[in-house]
Each structure stands twice: as structure tokens, then as C-alpha cells.
Amino acid sequence: MTGRLDGRIALVFGAGSSGPGWGNGKAAAVLYAREGATVVAVDRNLAAAGETVGIIEGEGGKGFALAADVTQGGEVAATVADVVARCGRIDILHNNVGITEMGDLADITEQGWHRVMDVNLTSVFLTCKHVLPVMQGQGAGAIVNVSSLASVQINDYPYFSYYASKAGLNHFTRALAVRYAAQGIRANAVLPGVIDTPLIYQQIVSQYADAAAMKQARDKIAPMKRSGTAWDVARAALFLVSDEAAYITGVCLPVDGGLSCRA
Numbered sequence: 717m718t719g720r721l722d723g724r725i726a727l728v729f730g731a732g733s734s735g736p737g738w739g740n741g742k743a744a745a746v747l748y749a750r751e752g753a754t755v756v757a758v759d760r761n762l763a764a765a766g767e768t769v770g771i772i773e774g775e776g777g778k779g780f781a782l783a784a785d786v787t788q789g790g791e792v793a794a795t796v797a798d799v800v801a802r803c804g805r806i807d808i809l810h811n812n813v814g815i816t817e818m819g820d821l822a823d824i825t826e827q828g829w830h831r832v833m834d835v836n837l838t839s840v841f842l843t844c845k846h847v848l849p850v851m852q853g854q855g856a857g858a859i860v861n862v863s864s865l866a867s868v869q870i871n872d873y874p875y876f877s878y879y880a881s882k883a884g885l886n887h888f889t890r891a892l893a894v895r896y897a898a899q900g901i902r903a904n905a906v907l908p909g910v911i912d913t914p915l916i917y918q919q920i921v922s923q924y925a926d927a928a929a930m931k932q933a934r935d936k937i938a939p940m941k942r943s944g945t946a947w948d949v950a951r952a953a954l955f956l957v958s959d960e961a962a963y964i965t966g967v968c969l970p971v972d973g974g975l976s977c978r979a
């Protein structure tokens with residue numbers, strides 16, 4: 717099926733990729749454009765967002781890149797104002813930015829804790845704070861937040877601030893869904909499990925002997941005995957922002973090869 721997002725404006729925060737290949741945000745941005753959306757690709761790293769837009773335009777799609785740090789309210793507000801000035805509306809808000817910090821409690825600094833909270837959770841408050849008035853004015857909008865299976869299930873990694881921030885993101889998503897449902901705004905989350913993206917080669921690899929050992933070990937974790945891809949996460953997000961999910965809001969959808977079924 718194509719054209720599921722024809723004429724829509726999709727604002728994707730964290731639309732670049734932290735390394736070569738396909739990150740979750742980059743894949744979602746490209747998939748939204750393939751379905752007809754004009755994609756505003758926002759990233760702290762403008763070159764990374766520009767690369768995503770280059771792929772979109774190379775496939776005949778529409779989009780443009782903007783630089784912003786999602787932890788800075790002023791930058792988020794300016795980005796939203798810029799998009800409204802250029803596009804007139806925002807139909808889809810996709811919050812992809814997320815980081816991890818590994819360490820036992822004794823090793824985690826207050827600064828590190830607050831940084832993860834700012835990047836993973838406060839950022840979503842900020843983007844929603846500034847985009848919601850636009851969606852309320854339209855009487856329509858779809859928000860998708862990229863959480864993690866770690867929000868509901870503890871794994872072997874010692875990333876306390878990540879668990880806490882992503883659990884908070886799930887409940888923030890539900891609160892959004894309930895509060896704004898009657899105004900035509902839907903909010904859902906996707907919970908990726910073990911996904912093979914560039915991010916893990918930077919932020920997870922420290923837990924293994926090397927990248928090959930990480931890949932081999934992670935592939936065994938899910939019942940499907942393989943890691944997922946950024947496209948698996950992007951396709952779930954596409955469904956949730958599309959009209960096919962018109963009666964679905966407040967859902968935290970695992971994309972995890974069955975891992976969440978394990979006790």
C-alpha cells in the first residue's frame with residue numbers, strides 16, 4: 717500500500733543516524749516520505765538530518781532538514797514555529813531521540829542522570845508542549861514516541877536512567893492520549909526490543925568483548941532468535957500514525973520478536 721500519508725506534514729526529531737546505516741529515526745523519516753508525507757527531519761547533527769533528506773529526495777519524496785537540540789526548549793519552539801510558517805500545519809510528531817548511560821549507581825553522576833532524563837523524557841515534554849497547540853488548532857494529529865522494551869522489562873544492561881526515563885515516557889504517552897483524545901489527537905509509543913542499529917555499536921558495545929560478540933549475543937535474546945531492524949520499528953510507527961490506527965491511542969506497542977512475552 718502507498719500514499720497512506722499523502723499531504724501530511726511529519727516532524728521527526730532525531731531523524732539522522734548516529735552512524736552509517738539505518739537508525740530508527742532515519743528509517744521512519746524515509747518510510748513516512750515513501751507514503752507521501754513531507755518530512756521535516758530535525759537533528760542536533762544537521763549533516764545527519766541532511767543525509768536523511770538526501771535519501772528522501774533521491775527517491776522522489778519531499779522534505780527538509782533543520783538543526784535543533786531537543787533538550788533546549790527555545791530551539792524546539794523555534795523549530796515548530798519555522799515548520800508552521802513553512803508548511804502551515806503539523807500532522808505527525810515523531811519523537812525518536814534517546815540515549816543510554818551504562819553504570820552501577822555508584823558510578824552514575826547526577827549530571828549523567830539528568831542528561832539522560834533531559835534527552836529521553838524532558839525532550840518529549842518540550843516537543844509536545846510546542847506541537848500540541850498546532851494540532852489542537854487543526855483538531856487532528858498523531859504523535860509517536862520511541863520508547864524501549866526496557867521501559868517494561870529489565871534486561872542485563874545496567875542503565876538505570878534509561879529504564880526510568882523510558883518508563884516515564886510510556887506513562888507520559890498514555891496521559892497525552894487520554895487528555896487530548898477528544899480533540900482528535902492520538903499518542904502512542906513503540907517499544908523496540910533488540911534492534912541492530914548504528915546506535916548499539918556506540919552505546920551498548922561496551923557490555924561485550926567486541927561488536928561481533930555483541931551481535932552474536934543479542935541475536936539470541938528474542939524468541940525469533942534474531943535482532944530486529946530499524947525498518948521493523950519504522951513500520952510499526954507508520955501504522956500508528958496512519959489512519960489505519962484511527963481508533964488506537966495510548967498504546968505501548970512492543971516491536972521485539974516476542975521478547976516481551978518472556979517472564
Ligand SMILES: NC(=O)c1ccc[n+]([C@@H]2O[C@H](COP(=O)([O-])OP(=O)(O)OC[C@H]3O[C@@H](n4cnc5c(N)ncnc54)[C@H](O)[C@@H]3O)[C@@H](O)[C@H]2O)c1
Nearest residue numbers: 730732733734739740741760785786813814864908911913
Ligand atoms: N537500537 C535499539 O536496540 C533500540 C532499542 C530500544 C529503543 N531504542 C530507541 O530508539 C531510539 C534511537 O533510535 P536510532 O536508531 O534512530 O538512534 P540514533 O542514535 O542512530 O539516531 C538518533 C539521532 O538523534 C540525534 N540526537 C541525539 N541527541 C539529540 C538531541 N539532544 N537533539 C536532537 N537530536 C539528537 C542524533 O544525532 C541521531 O542522529 C532511541 O529513543 C532509543 O532509546 C533503540
